[in-house]
Amino acid sequence: MRRSRFTEEQIIAILKEHEAGAKAADLARRHRTSEAAIYNWKATFDGMDISAAKQLKALEEENAKLKMLLVEHMLGVAALRELLPK
Numbered sequence: 001m002r003r004s005r006f007t008e009e010q011i012i013a014i015l016k017e018h019e020a021g022a023k024a025a026d027l028a029r030r031h032r033t034s035e036a037a038i039y040n041w042k043a044t045f046d047g048m049d050i051s052a053a054k055q056l057k058a059l060e061e062e063n064a065k066l067k068m069l070l071v072e073h074m075l076g077v078a079a080l081r082e083l084l085p086k
Contacts, residue, residue: 006033008053011041018042 006014014027015038024035045053 006031008045008057009050011045012048012050012053014038015042015045 004011014031018024018027018038024038028035028038044056048056
C-alpha cells in the first residue's frame with residue numbers, strides 16, 4: 001500500500017477547511033492533491049479528531065500484520081500436509 005504524502009493531522013486540517021466552506025477544487029489546488037482524494041479522506045476521516053485518526057491507522061497496521069501471520073501459518077500447515085503421508 002502506498003504511503004500518503006499527508007499526515008493525519010494535515011488531512012484533518014484540510015477537511016476542517018472544507019467543512020468551514022472552502023470548495024474542494026480550491027483546496028485540491030492549494031494543497032496539490034485531487035478532489036477525489038479529498039472526498040476519499042472525507043469518507044474515511046469525517047468527524048474524527050487527530051487521536052482517533054492515529055488510532056485508526058495503528059489498528060489498520062496491526063490488522064495487516066495479523067493477516068500476514070495468518071497467511072504464513074496457513075502456508076506452513078499446507079506444507080506439512082504435503083509432507084505427511086496419508
